[in-house]
Every structure is written in C-alpha cells, then in structure tokens.
Amino acid sequence: MANPGVITAAEAAKRPAGGQMLASIFSKYGIFLIFAVMVVVASLLSPAFLSTINLINVVRQMSVVGLIALGVTGVIVSGGIDLSSGSVVGLSAVVAASLAQSADSSAPFYPGVHLPFIVPFLAACAMGALVGWINGGLVAKTRIPPFIATLGTYTAVRGAAMLYTNGRPISDLTDQYNFVGQGALGSVPVPILILVVMAVVTHILYARTKFGKYVYAIGGNEQAARVSGINTGRFKMLIYIYAGFLAGLAGLVVSARIGSGQPGLGVGYELDAIAAAVIGGTSLSAGGIGTVAGTIVGALIIGVLNNILDLMNVSAYWQQIIKGGIIVGAVILDQLKHRGGK
Amino acid sequence: MKLAKVLVPAIALMAFALSGVPVQAAQKVKIGVSMALFDDVWLTLVRDAMTKWGKAHPDAELTIVDANNDTAKQTGQVENFLAQGMDAIVVLPVDTAATGPITKSVTKAGKPLVYVNRLPGNLPQSVVYCGSNSIEAGIMNMEELGKCMGGKGNLAILVGELSNEAAIKRTEGIKKVCKEKYPNIKIVREQTGNWKREQGKTLMENWLASGQEIDGVASDNDEMALGALQAIKAAGKLGKICVGGTDGSHDALVSMEKGELNNTVFQDPVGQGEKAVNAAYLLAKKESNPDVTDGNKIWIPYQPITKENFKSYMK
Incomplete structure (x- = not known):
C-alpha cells in the first residue's frame, strides 16, 4: 500500500497484451534498452570495445562507484540522500591502509605493526558503518534534512581523513591487501566479484526482506509507514549504516586497486554514485522507487561512457561535456518512457 | 596578609601583561x-x-x-x-x-x-x-624519457588538472622536447588524469585495451605515472613501456628503486x-x-x- 514500486509492477503485470504491454515493457526496461543501444554504438565506434580485456576493464573500473551506488540507492529509496560516501571512501581507505602496510615499508605509519588482512578489512567496513551511523542518527533523531546532515559529514569526514594522515599517502601495502583491488580469482578480477556478491546480497536485502519492505514503505509514505507501526527512525538508521558500510568497502577496494591509501581518494564519487542510481531509475523526487538491477545498469552506463571516450581518444574538454549531456539525456529518455507507459 | 596574597600575584600578572605581551604583539x-x-x-x-x-x-x-x-x-x-x-x-x-x-x-x-x-x-x-618554472619540468621529464625510448616510438601524455598552469606548462615542455629533440617520437594520446593515481591507472588500462601501440608515457606528476605503471604491470608490459613523472615523491623514488619508473623531476x-x-x-x-x-x-x-x-x- 505504501509502496509505489510494487503497485507499478503489479499494475504492469495486470495490463492486457498489445501496445500497452509494449509500452509497459519500455517503462520497465527502458534503461536496459538504452544501455544495450550504448553497447552496440560503442562497439561500432571502436573495434577494441568488445574485447574481453576491455569489457573486464569497464566493469572493474565501475565496480567502486557501483558498490557505493548500491547503498545510495537504498538511502534515496528511503527518501534520503547520502553526500558523504566519497569522503567515506577517503577515510576508510587511509584507516585500512595504515593497518595494512607490509613489513618492508620504507615509510611505516605504525612502525612494527603487522596485522592479518582481516583487521584492515574490518576497519574499512567499520569506519564506513560508523559514518553511516552518524548520518542516520542526524537524519532520524535531529530531523534535519538528509542533504544538510550528509553535507556536514561529507566535509567533516574528508577532514578526518586528512587529519589522520596529515595529507600524506600511505603506501607499501601487503600483497593480500592489494589482491582485493588488483588480483583475480580465475579470470575474474576481485573487485568485480565483490560487486557481484554485494549486488546480490543488496538485492535480496531490498527486495526479499522485511527490512527492504520497510525502507520502501518509509520512502513511499513515511507518515503511513509510521502509523502502520514501523519504527521509521530505526530503519532509517539501518539504511544509512548499510550505505556507509558499502562506501567503506569501496574505499578498501579502490585503495587496494592503486596500492595506496590516500585521503583524497573518492572525491566526487558520491555524485557518480547518485548519478548511477538516478540513471538506473531511482527517483530523487519521490521516495520508494528504485532497484538494484537498475542501479547496476546505471553504473555500467557511466562506465561504458568513460571507457569509450578514452578508447576513441576524445579530448578531455569534450569528454566532460559529452558525459554531462548523455547522463541527462538518458534520464530524460527514461522518464519519457515512464510517462508513455502510464 | 590576605590582601598581599591577592595583590602580589595580581601585580605580578599586570607587570607581566604590561611588559611582555604588548611588546611581543606589536613586533609580531x-x-x-x-x-x-x-x-x-x-x-x-x-x-x-x-x-x-x-x-x-x-x-x-x-x-x-x-x-x-x-x-x-x-x-x-x-x-x-x-x-x-x-x-x-x-x-x-x-x-x-x-x-x-x-x-x-x-x-x-x-x-x-x-x-x-x-x-x-x-x-x-x-x-x-x-x-x-613549470615548463622546465616538462622539458627535463621528456629529455630523460626520450633517452629511455631510444628517441623513437609512440608517446602518451598524462596531463594534470586542465585549469592548472603546471599542467599546461609541463605538457607544453614535453611537447617542445618531442618536437625539437626527438622528431621520431609521435604523440598518440593526451588526456587528463587530474593529478590522480586512480585516474592515471584507468586511462592507461583503457589505452592499452584500445590496441594503440605505446612505447612511452610522460606524466605531469608522479601519482598519475604510478597509476599508469600499475596498469602496465597488470598487462605484463613492464619494461617495454618507459614511464616518466614529475615531483620526486617518496612513492616515485621507491618505484625507481624497483626499476619501474624511469625518471622523475624534483620539484622542491x-x-x-x-x-x-x-x-x-x-x-x-x-x-x-x-x-x-x-x-x-x-x-x-x-x-x-x-x-x-x-x-x-x-x-
């Protein structure tokens, strides 16, 4: 009842065959079709695009933003926003890296401290969850708008990352740590595996659990959700914590990818993650709408776009203009299809 | 006695305030x-x-x-x-x-x-x-890199943040050396990595995947150069592509010690x-x-x- 996403899906299923069904297919899968068209166009533009190595590159490069976007999707669905995730990447990256330096490091952060990989791993996730907990607390308890609350943590958390390292990078990390960002199991890079696993977990969490149902209900109509007995504050806290945890994990992955924890990591990622969610159909204007599959496709669209512009050697100035145009264009197209379907 | 107890420190304080602090403040x-x-x-x-x-x-x-x-x-x-x-x-x-x-x-x-x-x-x-003088850095970087490339081949340039004078001038210096000293080095790629290691790595991955033959990478700073080196390493092309950076950062020197980064420029x-x-x-x-x-x-x-x-x- 308080879940518009479900209503739309249910209505779509009940619709009769014919033109209307086509329209409803478009409305449901519009963004997937746009993605498919992009892939076809990209492969026509550059013969290198469809090579295995390049396709792996695309997914590996988008995996960090994809991880963040999974959590951001839930936050936006609940009617909130999370601007802090890029800063969380920086903080979790430096904290984790400081606990993961190899024994032969020439610039040890904690001299003589050599910990098993599980410690930095947990530290990264915990840092993220901690910031998420603060975000959730601010939103649920003080009732200040999520935009302002997370804008505050966006600034403060970046400051904390700077403070922790005094602005310096933390390098010479252990092989185990770097494996998370640079290694592969079989022929599948680890960052992609992490993204796939977390996407599946997040999908189940959002679509199959009571927690997910409540998050959608709160986003759809918070008042109604509260009246029907949902502890809205508690579930808001939880969704921000989950988003923070994913951003922390993303910080671990990206620092392992470049073999260095840097406080400046992840600048602007929060906007890429929000863009991925929105391109993928998560609604910024109305809560309660958004899916994990859509967000992954949204992140893939951004990834393909970045990749094909590099492959074609488009000038850096034009890249920015084209990216902006295509992101807005994809969302407009998607919305037109939504309107056509209703 | 009581009065003295209060007065003595008070006077001492005042004397201190009058003697030390104002004079110091005036001079600072x-x-x-x-x-x-x-x-x-x-x-x-x-x-x-x-x-x-x-x-x-x-x-x-x-x-x-x-x-x-x-x-x-x-x-x-x-x-x-x-x-x-x-x-x-x-x-x-x-x-x-x-x-x-x-x-x-x-x-x-x-x-x-x-x-x-x-x-x-x-x-x-x-x-x-x-x-x-930023152009000097580009010149020094490319002169050394050109030696490593044997004075010929395809060059990719990793440019810093586009609005920065250092990025513009260093890139200019790199191009100047190519033109004047190494006419057989051809610039095939030029893209901004915004000074970031992560973006340097991503760019290099994409360039290598594009099938473009690349023999040297000139980077406007060390961070992007180190990112490119990681992509080169992952593609198994370490030693086949010369990489030069700028800054002389700690990580860059460590990389040179490992024989990975070819050269850099110390900016003090x-x-x-x-x-x-x-x-x-x-x-x-x-x-x-x-x-x-x-x-x-x-x-x-x-x-x-x-x-x-x-x-x-x-x-």
Missing part, C-alpha cells in the same frame, strides 16, 4: 596563508615547510587556511585576512586564471602579496611569485614553502630579499631525477 609579523588545497600530497609538503619556517621565526605568526579548491572561498579568505589586519598575505591559488580579485583587494589595502607554486596569469610588478616543496613565507615576512618588514630575480620572481629550480642520481633523493 602576522602572515595569512591561503592554500588551494590541503588534500594533496605534494602541497602538504609545501605547507609543512611553511609551518616549520613559522616555528623557526618566533616573531612571525602564521595562519594557514584551506580554500578547498574553491576560488570563491579563497577570495573570501583573503578578504578576511585583510579584515584581521594581516601584515602580509601568501596565496597558493586555486585557479591561476582567476587571481584578479585577490590581487586587486590586497594591493588596494597596501599589503604585500606573495603567490606560491602556481603562477597567476596576471602578475603585477608589486606582487611576488615564488615557484618553479620545502624551498617553495619556506621562500614564499620568508618573502612575505621580509616584505612586511620592508627589508630587501636577495632571492628575488626578474623584478618580482623567486625561482626554485627543478632537478632531474634519473636512474643515476635517484638514491641521493631518498632519505
């Missing part, structure tokens, strides 16, 4: 420093050098603020400095093309102004610039930071500064770091 030279960004590895070294200079000069009081890479914010910070009665102002500009308002408001207030590290597009004679953050605040200090005290050449410039020279001499730059 207050210098306001606005840094474009705290969140940058190399710029942090500049900042550290300034702080260290401040500790060595007890008659100077340094206030260092972070402009967060925001031009408007930086302009506001400088206005605040003027309102706080700073005796001199040091600015590491966010955008070298947008320093006009800062220069104007400081010169109007009649206070000395020193720009550091990034050369403003418009620099009046009364304003001092302290930094390195300590020299820039120290000499900049020192210039502001001397200007405020109206003393002459022997470092100044060309009327209003303090040049801190770059130094090429090669396979032969890199050990001397490692601490």
Whole structure:
C-alpha cells in the first residue's frame, strides 16, 4: 500500500497484451534498452570495445562507484540522500591502509605493526558503518534534512581523513591487501566479484526482506509507514549504516586497486554514485522507487561512457561535456518512457 | 596578609601583561596563508615547510587556511585576512586564471602579496611569485624519457588538472622536447588524469585495451605515472613501456628503486614553502630579499631525477 514500486509492477503485470504491454515493457526496461543501444554504438565506434580485456576493464573500473551506488540507492529509496560516501571512501581507505602496510615499508605509519588482512578489512567496513551511523542518527533523531546532515559529514569526514594522515599517502601495502583491488580469482578480477556478491546480497536485502519492505514503505509514505507501526527512525538508521558500510568497502577496494591509501581518494564519487542510481531509475523526487538491477545498469552506463571516450581518444574538454549531456539525456529518455507507459 | 596574597600575584600578572605581551604583539609579523588545497600530497609538503619556517621565526605568526579548491572561498579568505589586519598575505591559488580579485583587494589595502607554486596569469610588478618554472619540468621529464625510448616510438601524455598552469606548462615542455629533440617520437594520446593515481591507472588500462601501440608515457606528476605503471604491470608490459613523472615523491623514488619508473623531476616543496613565507615576512618588514630575480620572481629550480642520481633523493 505504501509502496509505489510494487503497485507499478503489479499494475504492469495486470495490463492486457498489445501496445500497452509494449509500452509497459519500455517503462520497465527502458534503461536496459538504452544501455544495450550504448553497447552496440560503442562497439561500432571502436573495434577494441568488445574485447574481453576491455569489457573486464569497464566493469572493474565501475565496480567502486557501483558498490557505493548500491547503498545510495537504498538511502534515496528511503527518501534520503547520502553526500558523504566519497569522503567515506577517503577515510576508510587511509584507516585500512595504515593497518595494512607490509613489513618492508620504507615509510611505516605504525612502525612494527603487522596485522592479518582481516583487521584492515574490518576497519574499512567499520569506519564506513560508523559514518553511516552518524548520518542516520542526524537524519532520524535531529530531523534535519538528509542533504544538510550528509553535507556536514561529507566535509567533516574528508577532514578526518586528512587529519589522520596529515595529507600524506600511505603506501607499501601487503600483497593480500592489494589482491582485493588488483588480483583475480580465475579470470575474474576481485573487485568485480565483490560487486557481484554485494549486488546480490543488496538485492535480496531490498527486495526479499522485511527490512527492504520497510525502507520502501518509509520512502513511499513515511507518515503511513509510521502509523502502520514501523519504527521509521530505526530503519532509517539501518539504511544509512548499510550505505556507509558499502562506501567503506569501496574505499578498501579502490585503495587496494592503486596500492595506496590516500585521503583524497573518492572525491566526487558520491555524485557518480547518485548519478548511477538516478540513471538506473531511482527517483530523487519521490521516495520508494528504485532497484538494484537498475542501479547496476546505471553504473555500467557511466562506465561504458568513460571507457569509450578514452578508447576513441576524445579530448578531455569534450569528454566532460559529452558525459554531462548523455547522463541527462538518458534520464530524460527514461522518464519519457515512464510517462508513455502510464 | 590576605590582601598581599591577592595583590602580589595580581601585580605580578599586570607587570607581566604590561611588559611582555604588548611588546611581543606589536613586533609580531602576522602572515595569512591561503592554500588551494590541503588534500594533496605534494602541497602538504609545501605547507609543512611553511609551518616549520613559522616555528623557526618566533616573531612571525602564521595562519594557514584551506580554500578547498574553491576560488570563491579563497577570495573570501583573503578578504578576511585583510579584515584581521594581516601584515602580509601568501596565496597558493586555486585557479591561476582567476587571481584578479585577490590581487586587486590586497594591493588596494597596501599589503604585500606573495603567490606560491602556481603562477597567476596576471602578475603585477608589486606582487611576488615564488615557484618553479613549470615548463622546465616538462622539458627535463621528456629529455630523460626520450633517452629511455631510444628517441623513437609512440608517446602518451598524462596531463594534470586542465585549469592548472603546471599542467599546461609541463605538457607544453614535453611537447617542445618531442618536437625539437626527438622528431621520431609521435604523440598518440593526451588526456587528463587530474593529478590522480586512480585516474592515471584507468586511462592507461583503457589505452592499452584500445590496441594503440605505446612505447612511452610522460606524466605531469608522479601519482598519475604510478597509476599508469600499475596498469602496465597488470598487462605484463613492464619494461617495454618507459614511464616518466614529475615531483620526486617518496612513492616515485621507491618505484625507481624497483626499476619501474624511469625518471622523475624534483620539484622542491620545502624551498617553495619556506621562500614564499620568508618573502612575505621580509616584505612586511620592508627589508630587501636577495632571492628575488626578474623584478618580482623567486625561482626554485627543478632537478632531474634519473636512474643515476635517484638514491641521493631518498632519505
């Protein structure tokens, strides 16, 4: 009842065959079709695009933003926003890296401290969850708008990352740590595996659990959700914590990818993650709408776009203009299809 | 007795206040420093050098603020400095093309102004610039890289943030050397990695995947060069592609020791930071500064770091 996403899906299923069904297919899968068209166009533009190595590159490069976007999707669905995730990447990256330096490091952060990989791993996730907990607390308890609350943590958390390292990078990390960002199991890079696993977990969490149902209900109509007995504050806290945890994990992955924890990591990622969610159909204007599959496709669209512009050697100035145009264009197209379907 | 107990410390305090504090306050030279960004590895070294200079000069009081890479914010910070009665102002500009308002408001207030590290597009004679000549870095980088490439082959250039003077000039230096000294080196790729290791890696991955033959990578800084090296390593092409950077950062030197990075260029953050605040200090005290050449410039020279001499730059 308080879940518009479900209503739309249910209505779509009940619709009769014919033109209307086509329209409803478009409305449901519009963004997937746009993605498919992009892939076809990209492969026509550059013969290198469809090579295995390049396709792996695309997914590996988008995996960090994809991880963040999974959590951001839930936050936006609940009617909130999370601007802090890029800063969380920086903080979790430096904290984790400081606990993961190899024994032969020439610039040890904690001299003589050599910990098993599980410690930095947990530290990264915990840092993220901690910031998420603060975000959730601010939103649920003080009732200040999520935009302002997370804008505050966006600034403060970046400051904390700077403070922790005094602005310096933390390098010479252990092989185990770097494996998370640079290694592969079989022929599948680890960052992609992490993204796939977390996407599946997040999908189940959002679509199959009571927690997910409540998050959608709160986003759809918070008042109604509260009246029907949902502890809205508690579930808001939880969704921000989950988003923070994913951003922390993303910080671990990206620092392992470049073999260095840097406080400046992840600048602007929060906007890429929000863009991925929105391109993928998560609604910024109305809560309660958004899916994990859509967000992954949204992140893939951004990834393909970045990749094909590099492959074609488009000038850096034009890249920015084209990216902006295509992101807005994809969302407009998607919305037109939504309107056509209703 | 009771009265004495209260009075003696009170008088002592007053005497202390009258003797020590005001005199000291009158003598202290207050210098306001606005840094474009705290969140940058190399710029942090500049900042550290300034702080260290401040500790060595007890008659100077340094206030260092972070402009967060925001031009408007930086302009506001400088206005605040003027309102706080700073005796001199040091600015590491966010955008070298947008320093006009800062220069104007400081010169109007009649206070000395020193720009550091990034050369403003418009620099009046009364304003001092302290930094390195960026084009030199590009030239030194490419000259050394060209040797590694055997004077021929395909070159990719990793450019810094496009609005920065350093990115424009270093790239210009790289191209100049290619044109004049190595006519057989062809520039096949040129793209911005925004000074970031992560973006340098991503670009290199994409270039390698595009099938483009690349024999050398000239990077405007070390971070992007190190990112490119990781992509090269992952593609199994280590040793086949020469990579040159700029900055002489710790990680770059470690990479050179491993035989990965071919060369870099030392840009002296300590020299820039120290000499900049020192210039502001001397200007405020109206003393002459022997470092100044060309009327209003303090040049801190770059130094090429090669396979032969890199050990001397490692601490």
